[in-house]
Amino acid sequence: MAQPIRFELLRRDGHSQARRGRLTTPHGVIETPVFMPVGTQATVKTMAPWELKEIGAGIILSNTYHLHLRPGEQLIDRAGGLHGFMNWDGAVLTDSGGFQVFSLADLRKITDDGVSFRSHLDGSSHSFTPESVMAIENALGADIIMAFDECPPYPATRAYVETSLRRTVDWAQRCKASHQRPEEQGLFGIVQGGEFLDLRKEAALRLIDLDFPGYAIGGLSVGEPKPLMYDILAYTTPWLPVDKPRYLMGVGSPDDLFEGVERGVDMFDCVLPTRIARNGTVLTSEGKRVMKNARYSDDFLPLDPDCDCRVCKTFSRAYIRHLIKADEVLGIRLTSYHNVYFMLDLMKRIRQSIEADRFLGYKQEFYERYGYNEK
Numbered sequence: 001m002a003q004p005i006r007f008e009l010l011r012r013d014g015h016s017q018a019r020r021g022r023l024t025t026p027h028g029v030i031e032t033p034v035f036m037p038v039g040t041q042a043t044v045k046t047m048a049p050w051e052l053k054e055i056g057a058g059i060i061l062s063n064t065y066h067l068h069l070r071p072g073e074q075l076i077d078r079a080g081g082l083h084g085f086m087n088w089d090g091a092v093l094t095d096s097g098g099f100q101v102f103s104l105a106d107l108r109k110i111t112d113d114g115v116s117f118r119s120h121l122d123g124s125s126h127s128f129t130p131e132s133v134m135a136i137e138n139a140l141g142a143d144i145i146m147a148f149d150e151c152p153p154y155p156a157t158r159a160y161v162e163t164s165l166r167r168t169v170d171w172a173q174r175c176k177a178s179h180q181r182p183e184e185q186g187l188f189g190i191v192q193g194g195e196f197l198d199l200r201k202e203a204a205l206r207l208i209d210l211d212f213p214g215y216a217i218g219g220l221s222v223g224e225p226k227p228l229m230y231d232i233l234a235y236t237t238p239w240l241p242v243d244k245p246r247y248l249m250g251v252g253s254p255d256d257l258f259e260g261v262e263r264g265v266d267m268f269d270c271v272l273p274t275r276i277a278r279n280g281t282v283l284t285s286e287g288k289r290v291m292k293n294a295r296y297s298d299d300f301l302p303l304d305p306d307c308d309c310r311v312c313k314t315f316s317r318a319y320i321r322h323l324i325k326a327d328e329v330l331g332i333r334l335t336s337y338h339n340v341y342f343m344l345d346l347m348k349r350i351r352q353s354i355e356a357d358r359f360l361g362y363k364q365e366f367y368e369r370y371g372y373n374e375k
């Protein structure tokens with residue numbers, strides 16, 4: 001059967017688990033490691049598709065839970081799927097809603113069959129089962145779709161995590177069985193298991209038996225300390241097939257990208273760049289800058305002198321601070337554009353460092369300049 005998603009491993013770093021790869025999808029070839037901007041409601045907030053294209057975004061995320069509630073997958077299907085609806089011709093990955101049901105919806109009831117919940121928008125009753133979620137994701141038409149899973153909270157007891165892991169594996173099998181478009185949409189399994197390393201191994205091995213074109217690592221970045229997240233990651237990735245992509249869901253900040261790549265992760269997504277942009281915080285090679293800070297009121301330098309993006313070539317910190325202070329919409333458009341560019345450009349430099357066999361050196365160099373103090 002023709003596989004819509006093909007992964008080539010181009011180079012393995014000799015000093016870490018970092019890998020350089022290439023993901024071929026029906027909507028373009030994606031160089032990995034890759035950062036995927038998040039477009040939860042069929043838009044990467046404030047950015048037009050042509051802007052995403054011009055800054056080099058190859059794949060963006062969207063979300064089953066949100067789009068099912070509004071505007072509904074039937075409408076999007078009639079519009080030609082997400083690609084037609086958004087008029088985005090790059091690749092799309094849809095998350096299955098497993099996380100959003102547990103973090104957003106009200107009055108949830110989980111059974112082995114699925115989850116019933118009330119919409120956080122209007123309180124209407126809904127239920128997600130592996131079969132119904134596959135039907136939604138098939139209608140949205142993303143190139144990569146995620147299995148319906150349960151993301152346990154942190155902390156959670158071993159008993160809870162064990163039950164939830166086995167349910168998630170069972171749901172993954174049901175997703176695979178009910179997936180209607182396996183030749184156009186690659187279905188990824190999601191490894192759960194919480195902080196329990198033996199359960200992470202069990203989850204990985206049982207999902208591999210189901211043979212997916214890619215594997216996501218879920219249940220992380222849910223409030224656990226970062227060192228714990230990194231340790232769970234370092235333990236889990238070696239159990240996954242070396243020739244399939246690994247996707248760390250919901251991660252992350254610039255340092256998380258380095259730590260994840262170092263531990264064998266190929267794909268990342270995070271709302272961070274667009275979320276912090278909305279309060280005027282920007283990412284730069286010298287750390288984060290809070291543009292409302294009075295120190296920028298007469299600073300005519302670009303947001304980041306080392307950045308080649310259109311915003312940094314066109315506007316000053318003083319002007320952008322003015323826009324943010326005046327609550328002018330252009331302000332958050334400019335900070336969002338720059339922040340997404342920053343993350344994509346950082347990942348491009350990480351790919352280049354792996355190719356040049358100097359990933360750990362580049363990581364050190366970046367950390368020394370980036371620092372971790374608010375400016």
Ligand SMILES: Nc1nc(=O)c2cc3nc(NCCN4CCCCC4)[nH]c3cc2[nH]1
Pocket residue numbers: 095096097098099100146149150151190217218219220221222249250251270271272275
């Ligand atoms: N289907 C699914 N399963 C997961 O276990 C999962 C785990 C996740 N963990 C996160 N973390 C997002 C953390 N994010 C950091 C920046 C601020 C907003 C929250 N997103 C996730 C999405 C997920 N999706």
